[in-house]
Amino acid sequence: MIKKVLIFGFVATLMFSSCGGGDNSGENTNNVKSVDEETLGLIKSDVQSDNENLLGAMPQYSTKAPGTAEKIERSFENAPPMIPHMTDGFFPITKDNNICLTCHMPDKVASTGAVAIPPTHFTDYRPKVVKVGDKYSVDAEEGEVVSTKLSNLSAARFNCSQCHVPQANVTVDIKNTFDRVFRNEASKTGSNLNDNIKEGVEK
Numbered sequence: 001m002i003k004k005v006l007i008f009g010f011v012a013t014l015m016f017s018s019c020g021g022g023d024n025s026g027e028n029t030n031n032v033k034s035v036d037e038e039t040l041g042l043i044k045s046d047v048q049s050d051n052e053n054l055l056g057a058m059p060q061y062s063t064k065a066p067g068t069a070e071k072i073e074r075s076f077e078n079a080p081p082m083i084p085h086m087t088d089g090f091f092p093i094t095k096d097n098n099i100c101l102t103c104h105m106p107d108k109v110a111s112t113g114a115v116a117i118p119p120t121h122f123t124d125y126r127p128k129v130v131k132v133g134d135k136y137s138v139d140a141e142e143g144e145v146v147s148t149k150l151s152n153l154s155a156a157r158f159n160c161s162q163c164h165v166p167q168a169n170v171t172v173d174i175k176n177t178f179d180r181v182f183r184n185e186a187s188k189t190g191s192n193l194n195d196n197i198k199e200g201v202e203k
Contacts, residue, residue: 059168062086066103067113077182078193080163087166095158119194121157124148145198
């Protein structure tokens with residue numbers, strides 16, 4: 001017991017002596033640079049003001065009509081393609097009102113020239129849930145990729161804008177050093193995810 005008390009006292013002494021901080025008045029603070037809180041960050045505005053445009057110049061989104069804009073290379077292989085055309089009147093997207101489908105459904109692209117919705121969006125990757133006794137479990141093995149082809153667009157894929165976003169001309173103060181790597185030229189503008197969905201996942 002005495003040993004425990006001594007150890008506790010020693011640890012407490014160390015803590016108090018290290019946290020005390022001491023007197024720094026004798027230190028040379030001439031070389032210490034302070035930064036005003038109003039100059040921190042990329043936004044040079046008062047974030048509490050409703051009258052300030054926090055972005056400075058408002059981003060300029062594309063005004064080109066669908067089918068007339070130049071396609072944007074993907075950010076990385078199988079990244080969701082970005083929207084190069086105007087999207088006025090497109091949102092909100094609901095399962096019953098989705099203007100994207102009028103051009104991007106596979107049976108429409110021949111006449112519209114749009115990028116076709118890929119096979120992954122017509123596939124259900126959710127394993128079935130089965131009841132075993134009084135508990136529920138997933139009907140799939142560890143590491144197994146379950147895929148069921150659908151005749152219609154997957155209910156999990158109707159909200160296009162949760163992955164696909166319109167692009168804007170903005171001034172970015174942070175340099176992007178990300179190195180894009182594609183295994184082939186076609187993957188810069190197309191998807192091969194349906195062929196590679198099990199890559200690195202399933203044994």
